[in-house]
Amino acid sequence: MTELVRSLAAFLLVLVASAAVAQEPFITVASTTSTEESGLFGYLLPAFTKETGIQVRVVAVGTGQALKIGERGDCDVVFVHDRTA
Amino acid sequence: MHDLLNSLAAAWQLILSGDSTLVAIVSLSLSISLTAVVLASVLGLPLGAALAVLRFPGQNAAIVVVNALMGLPPVVAGLFVYLLLSRSGPLGSLGLLFTPTAMVIAQVVLVTPIIAAIARQMLEDLWREYGELYILDGVGRVRTVCSLLWLGRFSLLTAALAGLGRAAAEVGAILIVGGNIAGVTRTMTTAIALETSRGDLGLALGLGIILLSLILAINATAQFVRNTSRRMAAI
Numbered sequence: 001m002t003e004l005v006r007s008l009a010a011f012l013l014v015l016v017a018s019a020a021v022a023q024e025p026f027i028t029v030a031s032t033t034s035t036e037e038s039g040l041f042g043y044l045l046p047a048f049t050k051e052t053g054i055q056v057r058v059v060a061v062g063t064g065q066a067l068k069i070g071e072r073g074d075c076d077v078v079f080v081h082d083r084t085a
Numbered sequence: 086m087h088d089l090l091n092s093l094a095a096a097w098q099l100i101l102s103g104d105s106t107l108v109a110i111v112s113l114s115l116s117i118s119l120t121a122v123v124l125a126s127v128l129g130l131p132l133g134a135a136l137a138v139l140r141f142p143g144q145n146a147a148i149v150v151v152n153a154l155m156g157l158p159p160v161v162a163g164l165f166v167y168l169l170l171s172r173s174g175p176l177g178s179l180g181l182l183f184t185p186t187a188m189v190i191a192q193v194v195l196v197t198p199i200i201a202a203i204a205r206q207m208l209e210d211l212w213r214e215y216g217e218l219y220i221l222d223g224v225g226r227v228r229t230v231c232s233l234l235w236l237g238r239f240s241l242l243t244a245a246l247a248g249l250g251r252a253a254a255e256v257g258a259i260l261i262v263g264g265n266i267a268g269v270t271r272t273m274t275t276a277i278a279l280e281t282s283r284g285d286l287g288l289a290l291g292l293g294i295i296l297l298s299l300i301l302a303i304n305a306t307a308q309f310v311r312n313t314s315r316r317m318a319a320i
Contacts, residue, residue: 028183059264073172074182
């Protein structure tokens with residue numbers, strides 16, 4: 001758990017400009033399974049949704065795939081922590 | 086043995102609890118796979134009929150390709166559909182990636198070759214047997230095909246069930262194009278893959294038992310319909 005907390009500091013937050021205008025109020029986040037398993041999203045997302053009224057859909061994959069999804073413009077936010085990827 | 090008993094208990098508890106998340110996952114799984122099988126039939130039956138009854142250059146090659154596509158690995162189909170639907174892909178502007186629609190598309194890609202190949206084989210056999218009668222009677226090609234499809238409807242039901250089995254059981258394609266998003270694109274199989282990776286083997290196998298029971302129930306229903314309509318036809 002402490003390692004996860006430490007790796008939180010290394011999180012890259014990449015905002016990907018999505019050309020299409022979302023029809024429903026939701027954003028897609030590509031992240032890793034371990035980030036989701038850490039419970040971070042379970043803590044952050046309800047607060048975010050409450051504040052903004054925007055639902056968050058989390059796609060939990062490997063860091064490489066998450067970065068690729070972001071690169072191709074298929075998500076709005078990328079949350080990763082593996083430096084080598 | 087202990088693990089298996091635990092899984093059975095987990096499955097039973099899940100069913101008894103009537104958990105709303107479970108109900109949502111099960112109904113999403115079934116609606117995606119059933120929609121995919123219906124669409125694949127709409128595409129696959131005419132394709133199979135064309136391959137069986139028409140004569141055109143490259144026909145053998147087309148038959149080989151359709152037969153080979155029955156063995157298309159789901160993860161490859163998933164990647165293909167992902168690249169099509171991705172924002173950077175040709176259909177990216179539709180914004181379908183990570184939606185149930187994308188999952189239906191991926192499963193249609195997987196199921197259509199199965200239905201087309203079985204329909205082609207069945208129609209070819211029937212055509213060899215009855216084709217001359219239709220020609221002698223001066224029945225047109227389209228009406229002949231419709232009539233042959235009706236004659237072979239029980240074999241086609243088996244084709245559809247084979248397709249449904251493939252659709253309901255696969256995880257590789259829908260995981261890639263659906264993203265396994267909780268409450269949006271999480272199905273039975275993607276939930277099973279997730280619970281396995283989490284190490285909750287009991288829950289994973291419990292979900293698997295529920296999935297198997299559902300497929301068993303669908304097949305039993307199909308068998309019942311088949312037997313009943315055969316009996317009706319005999320009277």
